[in-house]
Amino acid sequence: MNKDLTTGKPQTVLWQFCLPLFGSIIFQQLYNIADSLVAGKFIGERALAAVGNSYEITLIFIAFAFGCNIGCSVVVSMFFGARQYRDMKTAVSTAMIASGALCLLLMAAGLLFCRELLLLIRTPEEVFADSKLYLDIYIWGLPFVFFYNIATGIFSAMGDSRTPFYFLAASSCTNIAMDIWFVAGFKMGVAGVAWATFICQGVSAILAQAVVQKRLRGIRTPDKPPVFSWPICLRIAKVAVPSMLQQSFISVGNIVIQSLINGFGPGVMAGYSAAIKLNNLVITSFTTLGNGISNFTAQNIGAGKLPRLREGFRAGIKMVWLLSFPISLLYVFGGEIMLRLFLDNPSAEALGSGLLFLKIVAPFYFAVSAKLVADGILRGASLMGRFMTATFTDLILRVVLAAVLSRTSLGSTGIWCAWPVGWIVATTLSLMFYYRGPWMNRE
Numbered sequence: 001m002n003k004d005l006t007t008g009k010p011q012t013v014l015w016q017f018c019l020p021l022f023g024s025i026i027f028q029q030l031y032n033i034a035d036s037l038v039a040g041k042f043i044g045e046r047a048l049a050a051v052g053n054s055y056e057i058t059l060i061f062i063a064f065a066f067g068c069n070i071g072c073s074v075v076v077s078m079f080f081g082a083r084q085y086r087d088m089k090t091a092v093s094t095a096m097i098a099s100g101a102l103c104l105l106l107m108a109a110g111l112l113f114c115r116e117l118l119l120l121i122r123t124p125e126e127v128f129a130d131s132k133l134y135l136d137i138y139i140w141g142l143p144f145v146f147f148y149n150i151a152t153g154i155f156s157a158m159g160d161s162r163t164p165f166y167f168l169a170a171s172s173c174t175n176i177a178m179d180i181w182f183v184a185g186f187k188m189g190v191a192g193v194a195w196a197t198f199i200c201q202g203v204s205a206i207l208a209q210a211v212v213q214k215r216l217r218g219i220r221t222p223d224k225p226p227v228f229s230w231p232i233c234l235r236i237a238k239v240a241v242p243s244m245l246q247q248s249f250i251s252v253g254n255i256v257i258q259s260l261i262n263g264f265g266p267g268v269m270a271g272y273s274a275a276i277k278l279n280n281l282v283i284t285s286f287t288t289l290g291n292g293i294s295n296f297t298a299q300n301i302g303a304g305k306l307p308r309l310r311e312g313f314r315a316g317i318k319m320v321w322l323l324s325f326p327i328s329l330l331y332v333f334g335g336e337i338m339l340r341l342f343l344d345n346p347s348a349e350a351l352g353s354g355l356l357f358l359k360i361v362a363p364f365y366f367a368v369s370a371k372l373v374a375d376g377i378l379r380g381a382s383l384m385g386r387f388m389t390a391t392f393t394d395l396i397l398r399v400v401l402a403a404v405l406s407r408t409s410l411g412s413t414g415i416w417c418a419w420p421v422g423w424i425v426a427t428t429l430s431l432m433f434y435y436r437g438p439w440m441n442r443e
Contacts, residue, residue, distance in 0.1 A: 005159050005296045006081055006303040011315035018292040018319060020161035022285055024152070027168035038179040039193055047190055048342060049266050050130035052273025057117050058138055059254060061106055063247030065142075065149040068099040070291060071240025073153035074298045074380055075232065080158055081302030087232065089216055089225040092154055094233050096147070103146040110139040121259040124266060130190040137194035144198075144205035151208035154216075156295045163211060167204050175200040242384035246391045253399045260406050260415055264353075268412050271353030274342035275335075279361060282327055286320055286369045290376030297380025309439040313377055320369035331362035357416045364420040371427035374434040386433040394426030 005013055039047040072095035079088035114135050123131050152164040175196055182192030261272050293316045300308045331338065335358040336351065343350055371390065378387040398418045405414025 004081075005299040006305055006308070010296070010308050010311035011318075014293065014296055014312055014315045015319065017159060017161050017296065018289050018316075020165040021156070021288050021292045022323070024161070024165040024168045024288065026281070026285065027165070027172035038176075038183050039190060042180070042183045043189055046127050046266060046270075047130060048273055049124075049269040050127040050190055051134055051193060052269065052276070053118075053121070053123055053127060053258065053262070054131045054134040054138070055273070055277075057114075057121075057135060057251075057255065059251040060248055061110065061139070061142055062145065063251050064102060064106060064244050065099075065146045066247050067240040067242075067244030068095060068102065068146060069149035069153035070243045070294065070379065071095070071153075071236040071238075072099075072150055073157045073291070074239045074294055074382065075236050076154055076157035077295045077298035077380070078302035081299035085219050086221040086223070086225045087229075089219070089221060090227070090229050091232050091236065092212075092216060093225075093227045094229055095150055095153075095236055097228055098233055098236070099146050099150055100143070103142050107139055107142050110142070111136070114139065117255075121255050122262045124262060124269075126266065127269075134190050134194045137191065137198055141198040141201055144201040148201065148205035148208050151205070151212045154212050155208075156292065157298075158215070159295070159299070160215075161292065164208070167208055171200045171204040174203075239379065239382055239384060242388050243379070246388055249392065250395050253395045256399050257402050257415060257418075260402055261412065263406075264412050265349075267347045267349030268353045270343065270346070271339070271350040271355075272357060272412075274339050274350075275354035275357040277342065278331065278335075278338055278358065282331075282365060283368065283372075285323070286365075286372045289316065289320060290372040290379075293373060293376030294380035297377050301381060306439040309377055309381075309437075313373060313434065316373035316376065317370060320373055321366060324365040324369050328362045328365050331358040335359060335362075353412060356413060360413075360416045361419045364423050367420075367427045368423040371423065371430040374427075374430040377434055377437065377439075378430070381437065381439075383433070383437070387430075390426045390429040390433065393429055394422040396422075397425055398422035 005017060007013075039051045072091065075091050076088055076095075079085070079091055114132060118128060118131055118135070155161070155163050178196035178200060179193055182188045182196050186192060188195070258272075261268055293312060296312050297309055300306065300312075335355045338358075339351060339354045340346070343354075371394075375387055375390065378384075398421070401418035401421055402415040405417060406412065408414055410417070
């Protein structure tokens with residue numbers, strides 16, 4: 001149900017709003033985790049390497065869908081907080097049209113240049129065919145990814161974090177069952193993993209859009225809102241484009257890092273593929289909580305309640321640190337158990353590489369989670385220049401350090417060490433930008 005985030009104690013409001021978002025992203029990540037788990041367990045280590053290799057490219061497409069999600073969500077949140085429901089409905093339809101056009105362009109580019117992208121990241125010959133097969137099927141399902149993301153952005157903008165959770169819980173559990181059915185039952189290999197995800201994402205997108213449209217029809221306006229507005233489209237783009245660039249450049253950076261890892265062979269590739277899924281589960285969860293804080297920020301800015309943002313920031317930090325502590329302990333001391341969920345009879349190289357990655361990065365989840373809370377405030381306030389500065393600093397440091405250290409005696413371990421350095425520097429910048437925000441001067 002729709003919820004006003006501009007009233008009530010900020011800490012209570014954020015906990016009630018963000019916890020379902022956290023649950024949602026857990027199930028969202030189960031799509032990719034299930035793909036890797038089933039590939040590693042039922043097909044083999046090379047299949048896991050192929051899915052993990054393709055995953056870095058799919059993140060580019062997800063980056064654009066995420067940008068559409070957050071751009072729509074922030075603008076709709078501001079209109080919702082200001083009770084400007086006519087403009088809110090126009091923002092929704094405008095976002096749908098613009099996102100659909102962008103999705104078609106990305107599908108065309110993906111289908112045309114899929115092979116070149118795989119060659120660019122030095123995909124080993126033994127996993128090339130499966131990587132391309134997985135990507136081809138994934139690209140055909142991009143409309144589902146885009147329109148599902150728009151739907152969840154609208155739900156969040158109107159203060160409803162529970163409906164996306166219900167959708168994702170059902171579809172993710174179904175996806176796991178279908179992965180196993182297609183792979184173990186029908187012996188479809190990597191194609192079975194891809195088609196299971198395609199079908200489940202499609203059903204989720206259609207149902208989510210149906211509920212969104214029903215919800216919007218229940219909000220009355222004096223007259224029929226325009227279907228498209230260029231000024232509103234530009235407002236959405238002001239937030240969406242930097243978010244797309246941020247996520248896209250991160251994905252490109254990850255592809256560069258993946259190409260470095262590919263040079264160490266299938267064993268390190270498989271270990272990294274399993275470990276990065278576990279890492280991305282955490283980072284994406286923190287990012288989603290940051291998105292919830294962006295919705296909180298945008299609604300309160302729309303309502304003219306800037307002082308509430310400081311309380312929201314403190315509540316957000318408490319939230320992510322409470323989550324960081326047990327996850328860090330789990331990955332550092334129980335990393336082998338977690339990795340074995342993906343790896344069936346893993347080689348010593350695969351298990352050792354994945355375990356070392358987790359032990360190096362997990363203790364620094366406290367730093368990166370604080371950055372993502374501050375980023376949520378900056379993005380919700382449309383301060384995208386500051387937001388991008390901190391993000392690109394992290395990316396550039398990680399990529400450059402990974403490239404340099406991988407050529408030293410550290411080898412692949414040098415790549416893992418690049419993560420904490422980038423996170424610490426970028427966190428410092430994000431917190432500095434937050435403490436210089438206009439909300440610090442308002443009582």
